[in-house]
Amino acid sequence: MKKQGHPDYHKIQVVMTDGTKYETYSTYGSEGDSLTLDIDPTSHPAWTGGSQQILDRGGRVSKFNKKFEGLVSK
Numbered sequence: 001m002k003k004q005g006h007p008d009y010h011k012i013q014v015v016m017t018d019g020t021k022y023e024t025y026s027t028y029g030s031e032g033d034s035l036t037l038d039i040d041p042t043s044h045p046a047w048t049g050g051s052q053q054i055l056d057r058g059g060r061v062s063k064f065n066k067k068f069e070g071l072v073s074k
Contacts, residue, residue: 012024
């Protein structure tokens with residue numbers, strides 16, 4: 001195998017949003033570096049079941065709601 005074709009795979013420390021830490025192997029940084037996460041499975045609404053807001057920047061949600069407003073059963 002060619003030596004220059006493979007990334008440097010080394011041990012780093014990952015710091016979660018709640019402060020917990022664990023060691024893993026990665027190509028991030030260099031040996032002994034620390035990767036601090038902004039979002040992780042303990043804080044992201046997709047995993048925690050938190051409330052989610054839909055941003056309607058292009059009016060697509062509004063157009064959809066207007067088009068299908070008569071089909072909603074109550």
